[in-house]
Amino acid sequence: MSRISISKRKRSASAVADVLIRIGAIVGALLFIGIVLAIMGYDPINVYGKIIQTPFKRFGGVMNYTIMLTTLSLGIAIAFRMKFWNIGAEGQFYMGAFGAAAVALSMGDLPPIVLLPLMFIAGFICGGIWAVIPALIKAKFQASETLVTLMMNYIAIAFISYLQYGPWKDPAALGAAKVPNFSENAVLPEVLGVHSGWIIMLVLVVIMTIVLKYTKFGYQVDVIGESETTAKYAGMNTVKIMIIAVIISGGLCGLAGFMQASAVEKSITDSMSAGLGFTAVITAWLAKLKPPVILVASFGFSILLQSGNSLQLMKIPSSITEIMQGVIIFFVLASEFFINYKITWHGKNSGAKEAA
């Protein structure tokens, strides 16, 4: 009798095979979507052409998304490496934006050289605080951080909404519920046509690469992720390391909020994240939690996000890009299986044949 058996790979597939499988999955997804588009009566080559052109035609828009996604994903990555499932990036983003806005609105007269760093710090601290609350709850009560961080998102959004419709409502906006615009001093300047957040983003990618790869702290984070018991036996203060890593995680997400508020919105709103705090979980995962790859994955996703607008001009519903994001990740998720597991087919009379 023939039989298929599945076993966990002893060692993960080689790095080359790993990358090839992922690229294969993405190509497969694009082909699949192309066929579906054709069936629906759209010209897939035309659609993909528009998407490929997007970064050239709307570079600024793509970069805005990239800066947000990369910074958020970096924050998520350090927590995920520790197996602290922080899906509260959304909330930490909003609290970071709130911190930056609080500084910008109260001290808008300060010169940019003082004001912007203050906003930066406030964004980091507020995002960090929002992330550390679930971490403390986890440390003290062992309540699932996945669920608590998720809840914290909605509390943060409602809080921003409260500010927008309540105490921070701009009286000059003629009834519209809107937080006042920041002063010019509180706006990140443009460098080479894109707001200078891109420099901050690149620096953060470099720092996080070094921290995670070459420092003792980064190593400790990975050990805790592998096994908390091992970490404890090795004499690490796991709670302390977890708290620090989570503060960095939330702080980075807060920085994304600061940059979006300062450079793009020049104010804050209760919808300014556009759900990217969740998308960033996907990009972080797609990049296997590696900072340089996060940058690439975020850029790719940003092209998709931005091209939704150009597709709409072609009378193609922009929801196509959401479906594309979904299908691509479904394919990658499925391909993951072939990286982590070995499928063996036991033929009728032959020995084991490897199928993957």
Add this chain to the structure above:
Amino acid sequence: MDIIEQIGLFLQSAVQTGTPILFAIVGGILCEKVGHMNLGVEGMMLMGAALGFTVACATGNPLLAMLAAGGAGAAGALIYAFITVTLRGNQVVTGLVLTIFGTGVSGLIGSFVSDKQIPQTVREAFSPMEIPLLSDIPILGDALFSQDIYVWLGLIIAILAYFYLNKTKLGLYVRAIGENPGAADASGINVTMHKYINILIGGFLCGLGGAYLSTAFLTTWQDNVTAGAGWIAVALIIFSTWNPLKAIFAAYLFGMLRGLNYKMQGWEIQIPSQLLTMLPYIATIVVLIFIAMRKKKENQPPKALGESYFREER
């Protein structure tokens, strides 16, 4: 209008607001009870809303619309189940992607029916029915006995789910899988099959919940019609400590909170509505801490929640 009647009408609308969420909570509970956390609830609801609406417009048949909506939700759940059960993919990522995907699918379907209206036949089928005599009871008459078919269905499904999970052999299997799939497997329970069945039923219910919003509340298509109801359901799954009977309470309580939110705009006391919006989430965190502290057995999350199960070769 006297005060009794007002209270009755208030409760009536609270129950209606809570009903789509009740479907989603019960669906989510079934899924989490087999150890799978599905953050795709919002996506499945949206898919159900869109397909339910489309079929309602195309056929004018309310039953077909409900089946289509449930089917759409179950189709989303099937993708989720295939990736997380069969391929052992990451549940959090898969769920989040399902929500994005479902939003896209619903937007796409919606773009084809944006000029359609729900036919009269469907509208009548989903409008409140007054049950003779019982609907004359003060307060309860309006709150419970002048409701549409979805409200009743939601209640029945929640009660059935409770009996299924707690009083039947199948339910025992489900709980065993959620606690310790390895042990369940060793005792001869078909883990994969039960996971699929429960995740799919869960998706079906989420789809129905979405369709209630698009076909019974509204007459024309509205993009993103669930507006976060799926995420509220994810919170209330925990709030109801994975118990479908408490889910009824949680959903209606949430409906009352929403209603209060609107009512209060006309009142003297002004509590900012956003602070009320926060309340269910804060309450959920408090419940999480509370159940973690008390360690009462029946209130705990399923032990294997979020973990993929892989049977090593023996």
